[in-house]
Amino acid sequence: MKGILKQSLWVLCSFGIIAATAVAQEKEFDGTLRIGGSTTLLPVIADCASQFMEKYDTWNKIDPSLPNKKILVFVTGGGSGFGINAAINHTVEIGMSSRDLKAEEKTKLGDYREFLVSKDCLAFAVNKKNPLAKLDNLTAQDIVKIYSGEAKNYSDVRKDLGAKPILVQMRDMAGGSTEMIKTMIMKNANFTPHAVQVPSQGANLKKVEANVSAITYISSVIALQSDKLKVFKYEGTEPSNANAVSGKYTLTRPLILIVKGTPSKAAQLFIDFVLNDGQKIIVEHGYVPVKEMN
Amino acid sequence: MKMVFLKSKNRFGNQSLRDRLFLSLSFFSLSLGLLMLVLTVAFLLKETGFPFSRVFRFDLIFSPGWSPLADPPDYRLGHAWISSFYITGIGLLISIPIGFGIGVFSAELAPPLIRKILQPALELLAGIPAVVYGFFGYVTLVRLFEHFFALSTGETVLAAGIILGVMMLPFIASTSAEAFRSSFAIYRESVLSLGVNQWTLLSKIVWVHAFPGLLAAVALGFARGIGETLAVLMLSGNSVAVPQSILDRAQPVTALLATELGETMVHSPKYQALFSAGFILLIMVLIVNFGILLLKKKLFSRFFTS
Numbered sequence: 001m002k003g004i005l006k007q008s009l010w011v012l013c014s015f016g017i018i019a020a021t022a023v024a025q026e027k028e029f030d031g032t033l034r035i036g037g038s039t040t041l042l043p044v045i046a047d048c049a050s051q052f053m054e055k056y057d058t059w060n061k062i063d064p065s066l067p068n069k070k071i072l073v074f075v076t077g078g079g080s081g082f083g084i085n086a087a088i089n090h091t092v093e094i095g096m097s098s099r100d101l102k103a104e105e106k107t108k109l110g111d112y113r114e115f116l117v118s119k120d121c122l123a124f125a126v127n128k129k130n131p132l133a134k135l136d137n138l139t140a141q142d143i144v145k146i147y148s149g150e151a152k153n154y155s156d157v158r159k160d161l162g163a164k165p166i167l168v169q170m171r172d173m174a175g176g177s178t179e180m181i182k183t184m185i186m187k188n189a190n191f192t193p194h195a196v197q198v199p200s201q202g203a204n205l206k207k208v209e210a211n212v213s214a215i216t217y218i219s220s221v222i223a224l225q226s227d228k229l230k231v232f233k234y235e236g237t238e239p240s241n242a243n244a245v246s247g248k249y250t251l252t253r254p255l256i257l258i259v260k261g262t263p264s265k266a267a268q269l270f271i272d273f274v275l276n277d278g279q280k281i282i283v284e285h286g287y288v289p290v291k292e293m294n
Numbered sequence: 295m296k297m298v299f300l301k302s303k304n305r306f307g308n309q310s311l312r313d314r315l316f317l318s319l320s321f322f323s324l325s326l327g328l329l330m331l332v333l334t335v336a337f338l339l340k341e342t343g344f345p346f347s348r349v350f351r352f353d354l355i356f357s358p359g360w361s362p363l364a365d366p367p368d369y370r371l372g373h374a375w376i377s378s379f380y381i382t383g384i385g386l387l388i389s390i391p392i393g394f395g396i397g398v399f400s401a402e403l404a405p406p407l408i409r410k411i412l413q414p415a416l417e418l419l420a421g422i423p424a425v426v427y428g429f430f431g432y433v434t435l436v437r438l439f440e441h442f443f444a445l446s447t448g449e450t451v452l453a454a455g456i457i458l459g460v461m462m463l464p465f466i467a468s469t470s471a472e473a474f475r476s477s478f479a480i481y482r483e484s485v486l487s488l489g490v491n492q493w494t495l496l497s498k499i500v501w502v503h504a505f506p507g508l509l510a511a512v513a514l515g516f517a518r519g520i521g522e523t524l525a526v527l528m529l530s531g532n533s534v535a536v537p538q539s540i541l542d543r544a545q546p547v548t549a550l551l552a553t554e555l556g557e558t559m560v561h562s563p564k565y566q567a568l569f570s571a572g573f574i575l576l577i578m579v580l581i582v583n584f585g586i587l588l589l590k591k592k593l594f595s596r597f598f599t600s
Contacts, residue, residue, distance in 0.1 A: 167446040172532075172553045173362050182363050190364045193373070193535035196447060196543060199527075199553050213446035 031059060031069030033266050036076040037083015037096030040120060040176050041255050044285045045096060048278040049073035052270060055277075062269050073270060087112075087258045093267050095258040098176060109260050117274050118255040119288040122177055123220035123239035125229045129212045130154075131161040133230035140235060143185050146215060149192025168195040169208060169216035180253060181217055201286060217251075219286035220244065244288045255287060338576060341569040343561075348570045355570060358536045362554070362564055369567035373536045377451070377544035380537055381526055382519040384455025385462050389515055392459075393466030394508065398496065400467070401474035402482075413468070420464035428528035431457040436529065443541055449531035452540040457525050462515035469514055473507020474500065510586045517582045521575065523548035547571050 035045055053073060059066035078086070080097040087095030088108050098120060101109070124143065126132045131154040145151040146166055154161040170191060171178045182191070198204045201219060208216045209228045220239035223231045231239060234251055243249035257274070259267055274282075279289040339347070348354045348369075358372030400412045431453055439448030477500045485495050501508070531543025532553060545553075551568055558565045 165446050174554050174556065174558055178363070188365070190361055193361070194533050194543065196449065197532040197534070197545070197553060199532075211440075211447055 029067060029069075029264070029266065031067070032072040032074060033094070033270055034074050034076075034092040035094040035096060035257075035270075036078055036086050036092040037258075038080040038098040038255070039077045040098040041096040041117075042075060042077045044118070044255075044278075044282055044287065045257075045274070046075040047281045047285070048274050049075050049270075051277065051281065052273050059266060063265060066265060084109075084258060087260050090260065093259065093264065094271070097256050097258060098253055100254060100256075101258070109258070111261055113259045113263060115257045115259075115271050115275070116254055116290055117257055117271075117278070118282045118290060119244050119252045120176070120180075120255055121220040121239055121241075121244040121249065121252045121288045122180060122217045123223045123251070124215060124217050124232045124234065125208060125223040125226075126215045126232075127208060127210075127212045128228060128230050130215070130230065131164055132157065132215060134161065135232065137233040137236055140185050143181075143234075144187075144189050147181070147186060147191055147195070148189040149194060164213055167211060167214040168192055169204065169211075169214045170195045170197055171201075171204060171217075172197045172199050176253075177217060177219075180251065184251060220249075221283060221288055222286040241288045245290055252288070335573075335576065335580075338569060338573040341561075341566065342573050343566040343570075348567060354567075355574065360534045360550075367564065369564055371547070371550070371567060371571050373534055374545055374547040374550045374571065376536055377530065378520055378546040378548070380451050380540075380544060381454045381458055381530060381546055382516060384452065384540065385458035385519045386512065386515060388456060388459030389462040389466050390512060393463050393511065393515070394470050396463075396467040397470030397474050397508075397511070400471045402478045402492075402496075416464040416468050419460075420468075424461070424522060424524040425528075427457050427461055428525035431525065431529045439541070445541060447531060447543070449529055449543060450541050451530065451537050451544045454526045454529040454544070454546075455540070457529055458519050458522060461522060461525060462519050465518050466511045466515040469511035470504070470508050473504040473511065476507070477501075477504040506589045510589045513582050513586045513589070517579045517586075521548060521579055523552050527552055547575055 035049070053071045056062050056071055058068055058070055060068045076092075080099050083092070083095035083097050084101065084105050085095075086092040088105070101114070106112075124138055135158065142157055145157060147168060147170070149168070151157050151166060153163045153165055155163045157166075168191075170181075173191070178191075196207070196214075198207055198216075201222065204216055204218050205222055205226065208214045208218065209226060220231070221241070223229050224239070233239070234249065237243055237249045239249050239251070244252050257271055259271075263271065275291065279291050282289050342348060354370055356372050356375055357370050358376065359368045359370035360373055361368040396412070396416070400409050404412060432449075435453040435456060436448035439445055439450060439453055478495075480503065481495065481499050485499055486492075526546050527549040530546060530549060532545050532549055533543035534545055534550075535543070537544040551572055554564070555568050558568060
């Protein structure tokens, strides 16, 4: 609860700050760092920001060449498109995006740095008592059959699985992960209207853990942590962190920070923080870390 | 309203400046409240894309077909309205008989001690947050249904309807109690002195007089039920298919709005479709509430004069 309050406070503050910066830009470094963009990354980076501020307090404590000013990191949402555009016209110093940059965005950015901080990786999972748990691998074809509603019972997927009805579970149709499944697997097929839509990652996990007929797609990191779930290979590849980072497992999207030009010292320090201490926070939120942790 | 204002001004005409200041301040607050309502309605209407709004296209608003990710996307909201009325209907079926029962009991039959406990208990029931009801239903009814009906999931129209019925109960019970109480007060002595028993008094005379009040109770319950969001979101299953039976999943309008609006692009067709649903919901609840006021005033006075 406290975390949510804190986060929304930062988000609220940042709107005001962004408005203010439009007027007074490119002045002397005043101790604030502005970040904005993808709502997927927002909670993660907001957490990183509050830990960063707690840990160091003032900038000169990290690097003596920086002024003795209080660290203020403002994180705001707005979506990936907004984040990239805001980085282009310097409304924010660091833009957050949960997709790769488009060609036109790259030309607009000109000279820029892109930091891959994490990957969002989806896996299909069922309760260990689900008939489907006998299988090890699901193909794109299986998924389309299940999620379009063409397969009503588990026996429609594989003959020997028994006639138990499939309870198709999905994130809401506005969420980023649903969009991933739609564009990467479903393509022209539509989701069955009988699917149960869950509005949050947590509810998604609890429901599939509790229900033996349900199948869902969920963050691979969260799914692999649960001992009640059977997590499937997709097209023969395990949804492990290593496979996600290497790109061998395809149901992923990059979570990136973008800086136009060369990052300022302050921005670079924060990005380094996200790439080191921040990786733990990333795992807590259910995303794949890009660096192995001990 | 102007008349009332003038009248009060006269009444306070000779009073001190402080009184007049207080009067104008309270009048200001009243207008602020009313203005807020008008602005809310106007804002919702604007966001629906008025005047090229979907609000006046019944085929778009009330026929099923919601499929926002299809190509081309389909934003017809019928499934949500059907679900809303289905769930609210079940809630009313459950809460009306029980609510009226409680109403009669607390108005006439209950001993004073129990009456003293009953009223605060009902108020307490009305004050429980929706999320608590939703969670309670989720750990009890949903599990129970899965077990007894061998369903793949217990999140059903029925589960949502039952919990919604419990949530509407305090409103229906206390409003109907009020109606019964005033009706009993008028007829009790004279009718009982004729040797008529209590049941006849209730079934032949009292309920007729209480009828507008009872209707208001039902309307209040309906307004409460159709606008309820969190509990039905947690219990209805949130599936966009039109529910075929009471053991099927559904997605009422309020749940649809809560699920989709957060990440919808502003002023996109989907955004306008969702806002049109919200607009109609608001108008519906407003009409019902004005209806309650009229019912209470008009019908009561008719019964008194005739």
